[in-house]
Amino acid sequence: MARPTVHGLRRLLASSRLAIWLLAFLAVSAMIGGIVPQASTTPNAELVYRGYGPILYFAIRLFNLGDVFRSWWFLALLTLFYINLIACTSRRLVSSIRRVRHPPTSPRRQSSAISPLEIPIAADADAFRRATSAVLKRRHFQVWQLGNQIVGIRWRFSLFFPDLVHFGVLTIVLGTALSLFRSQGELYVDDSLVGVAHPPCSAQQQEGCLKGVSFAIRVEEFGAEPYSGTPIVSGYWADVTIIGDKTEVMTERIEVNRPLTYHGVSLYLSRYGYNLSAARITLRMIDWERRMSWGPFALRIGEALNVPGAGDWVVFARFFTTYATDSEGRPINVDTPSPLNPAVVFYIWRGEVMQTATILLNSPLMQSQQDLPYSFIIEKYEVPRYITLRYSRDPGWPVVWFGFALVVAGLIGLLCFKPACIWVTTDQTTRRATIGADQRSSETTQDHEVERIARAIEAELNQG
Amino acid sequence: MVSTGVPFFSVALAAYPAALFTYLLSLLLRRPWATFAGTGLLALGCVAQTVGLVLRGFHVGMLAVTSTYETLIFYSWVIVVAFLVATVFIQRHTRLVASVGEVTAGISVAMIALAASPLFSAEPRPLVAVLRSHWLALHVSCAILGEGFFAVASVSSGLLLWLSRKGQSRVSQATLQLLDSLSYKTIALGFPLFTLGGLFFGAIWAKHAWGRYWGWDPKETFTLVTWLVYVIYLHLRVGLGWRGRRVAWVAVLGFALALFTFLGVNYLLRGLHSYR
Numbered sequence: 001m002a003r004p005t006v007h008g009l010r011r012l013l014a015s016s017r018l019a020i021w022l023l024a025f026l027a028v029s030a031m032i033g034g035i036v037p038q039a040s041t042t043p044n045a046e047l048v049y050r051g052y053g054p055i056l057y058f059a060i061r062l063f064n065l066g067d068v069f070r071s072w073w074f075l076a077l078l079t080l081f082y083i084n085l086i087a088c089t090s091r092r093l094v095s096s097i098r099r100v101r102h103p104p105t106s107p108r109r110q111s112s113a114i115s116p117l118e119i120p121i122a123a124d125a126d127a128f129r130r131a132t133s134a135v136l137k138r139r140h141f142q143v144w145q146l147g148n149q150i151v152g153i154r155w156r157f158s159l160f161f162p163d164l165v166h167f168g169v170l171t172i173v174l175g176t177a178l179s180l181f182r183s184q185g186e187l188y189v190d191d192s193l194v195g196v197a198h199p200p201c202s203a204q205q206q207e208g209c210l211k212g213v214s215f216a217i218r219v220e221e222f223g224a225e226p227y228s229g230t231p232i233v234s235g236y237w238a239d240v241t242i243i244g245d246k247t248e249v250m251t252e253r254i255e256v257n258r259p260l261t262y263h264g265v266s267l268y269l270s271r272y273g274y275n276l277s278a279a280r281i282t283l284r285m286i287d288w289e290r291r292m293s294w295g296p297f298a299l300r301i302g303e304a305l306n307v308p309g310a311g312d313w314v315v316f317a318r319f320f321t322t323y324a325t326d327s328e329g330r331p332i333n334v335d336t337p338s339p340l341n342p343a344v345v346f347y348i349w350r351g352e353v354m355q356t357a358t359i360l361l362n363s364p365l366m367q368s369q370q371d372l373p374y375s376f377i378i379e380k381y382e383v384p385r386y387i388t389l390r391y392s393r394d395p396g397w398p399v400v401w402f403g404f405a406l407v408v409a410g411l412i413g414l415l416c417f418k419p420a421c422i423w424v425t426t427d428q429t430t431r432r433a434t435i436g437a438d439q440r441s442s443e444t445t446q447d448h449e450v451e452r453i454a455r456a457i458e459a460e461l462n463q464g
Numbered sequence: 465m466v467s468t469g470v471p472f473f474s475v476a477l478a479a480y481p482a483a484l485f486t487y488l489l490s491l492l493l494r495r496p497w498a499t500f501a502g503t504g505l506l507a508l509g510c511v512a513q514t515v516g517l518v519l520r521g522f523h524v525g526m527l528a529v530t531s532t533y534e535t536l537i538f539y540s541w542v543i544v545v546a547f548l549v550a551t552v553f554i555q556r557h558t559r560l561v562a563s564v565g566e567v568t569a570g571i572s573v574a575m576i577a578l579a580a581s582p583l584f585s586a587e588p589r590p591l592v593a594v595l596r597s598h599w600l601a602l603h604v605s606c607a608i609l610g611e612g613f614f615a616v617a618s619v620s621s622g623l624l625l626w627l628s629r630k631g632q633s634r635v636s637q638a639t640l641q642l643l644d645s646l647s648y649k650t651i652a653l654g655f656p657l658f659t660l661g662g663l664f665f666g667a668i669w670a671k672h673a674w675g676r677y678w679g680w681d682p683k684e685t686f687t688l689v690t691w692l693v694y695v696i697y698l699h700l701r702v703g704l705g706w707r708g709r710r711v712a713w714v715a716v717l718g719f720a721l722a723l724f725t726f727l728g729v730n731y732l733l734r735g736l737h738s739y740r
Contacts, residue, residue: 016703027692034685069680227590235593257597268675390675404664411656
């Protein structure tokens with residue numbers, strides 16, 4: 001009984017129906033993962049899930065819908081799909097090889113022909129067979145003689161194109177599995193770290209170094225380019241030197257969409273901007289009521305200044321390089337290649353009462369519209385620029401790429417090469433021949449092809 | 465204004481409803497000449513849109529698919545092109561051409577009207593740094609080209625479902641088979657384009673821009689879901705020999721997902737492609 005069970009299991013694993021069910025389950029699962037915010041990319045995911053109500057929250061927790069693509073059931077589905085695809089592909093491949101290698105052994109049934117066409121045999125049987133074979137061969141058909149039937153089959157190799165597509169998908173899935181072993185990291189470089197080498201990480205050093213990489217890099221300079229006449233960033237770049245074995249190997253410019261690859265490691269620019277939380281200002285303060293002034297003071301973000309003789313506190317709360325407001329009037333910072341509208345926000349504490357002061361450095365007179373107890377003169381500001389370099393070594397990517405190429409080749413082949421079977425059955429009694437075509441091909445195309453072959457055979461006979 | 469193509473898009477916005485009306489006339493009055501006139505109007509609108517797209521492309525410096533406005537215009541153009549290609553398969557059946565053409569023209573009109581609405585600005589804007597890549601044109605154009613054929617397939621399948629519903633006996637089996645065959649052929653044409661553009665070019669670009677080719681971003685995920693639905697369609701049709709109503713539902717579902725992936729994901733879900 002074991003053998004039938006194994007055989008039945010093999011048939012099930014190689015069945016198209018199972019494949020379709022698995023594809024449907026994968027599609028539904030992926031859809032759920034696309035709709036439910038995934039925990040890895042959602043801040044405060046737990047709060048978000050609780051907001052859906054107790055029933056949905058329970059479902060999310062039970063089935064790990066907050067991390068669908070790494071859940072055990074999704075990976076199990078994917079594994080089963082992979083096994084099914086291997087089984088289907090191998091079964092199909094064996095069948096395709098058998099069909100291509102072995103010639104047809106029995107005549108085609110007339111009943112399976114679509115729109116068969118009859119023509120008279122205006123010559124002896126041998127001449128007719130020769131003419132028919134010649135016509136079919138000129139049309140790239142392989143020809144066999146089976147009794148009173150001549151069978152022509154074209155593009156038999158196209159049977160392999162679905163196998164090529166399937167093999168491509170298998171390769172892609174294999175590549176994504178290999179990508180699980182990729183090494184990657186991110187390097188933060190601001191103005192203070194320009195010209196500083198970042199070596200591979202060691203046991204002693206784990207910060208400011210490159211993990212899983214055998215060379216060092218040094219950022220020589222970085223910047224951003226605006227669109228001409230606008231403040232909008234068109235692109236940002238970094239000049240990076242690769243240092244291998246204490247020798248400078250190369251200096252290249254990395255831009256967005258133009259990564260640098262060295263020894264299998266790719267370097268990308270992932271972010272550019274100003275580190276607003278590290279802003280520093282130098283300011284003076286004027287109290288017009290008491291006709292007093294103080295300063296200069298140096299402050300960093302978050303630092304507070306006690307106003308001499310008044311007991312008030314001034315907190316340097318926020319810094320903007322390009323201050324703007326959104327549609328609801330809330331202050332936002334716009335990413336620009338350079339500060340265009342720098343602004344400082346202070347919180348002024350007078351006892352228990354807090355007042356907010358927004359100082360636009362390009363428009364100091366705006367302070368008078370805010371009814372502030374003090375005037376602030378920002379003499380200097382410094383805000384460091386930064387870029388983030390992402391690096392990764394992905395062993396799966398070349399495999400995935402190869403899989404893409406296989407799938408594309410297979411799909412193009414399926415579209416361009418349709419297998420065709422034409423057969424010509426002769427009846428010496430009635431001296432007529434019937435030309436038939438395979439039902440699998442397009443009806444219109446086959447009608448035309450059958451018509452053309454019939455005309456060509458007649459012309460060939462007339463010439464002979 | 466002319467260099468942004470907007471006047472030519474307005475010509476298309478006039479020609480497509482005219483085509484829709486003409487096709488309707490053809491169906492009501494049973495006049496084949498009206499079908500040819502409708503197809504002519506569609507072609508006229510398509511030519512005008514082509515000119516507009518070319519002008520806008522020169523204006524922005526690349527294929528005009530850099531904003532929702534441009535992509536909607538491009539999408540409507542692709543749907544009309546796909547329909548005109550599909551008429552090759554059914555050109556002898558004027559009533560079928562009129563039926564499919566009417567709905568197709570309606571979808572194109574809806575897209576151009578949406579683009580022209582106050583929701584989207586027609587002004588070309590400079591691209592953000594991460595979108596400045598030739599992969600943008602390849603990825604978006606191939607994906608939408610594929611979806612254009614899916615649109616025609618869903619119209620054909622939708623008509624099949626409508627005409628073969630219970631109680632409908634006036635429509636011949638031959639007509640239903642033609643609709644089914646048209647649906648299959650257009651999906652067969654669109655599927656490789658969508659696979660190449662939507663999935664492969666997108667993954668290659670993501671690797672160049674973000675350092676990873678797949679991140680289960682909602683846009684990527686729903687593109688995959690759409691692709692899986694069409695894979696299921698092809699396996700049901702070719703592998704299991706399903707025909708008619710059963711497989712038509714899958715084609716309609718596939719295009720509904722394609723539309724959601726195109727617009728819904730950007731505005732309803734959060735991710736790298738989100739405009740929220």
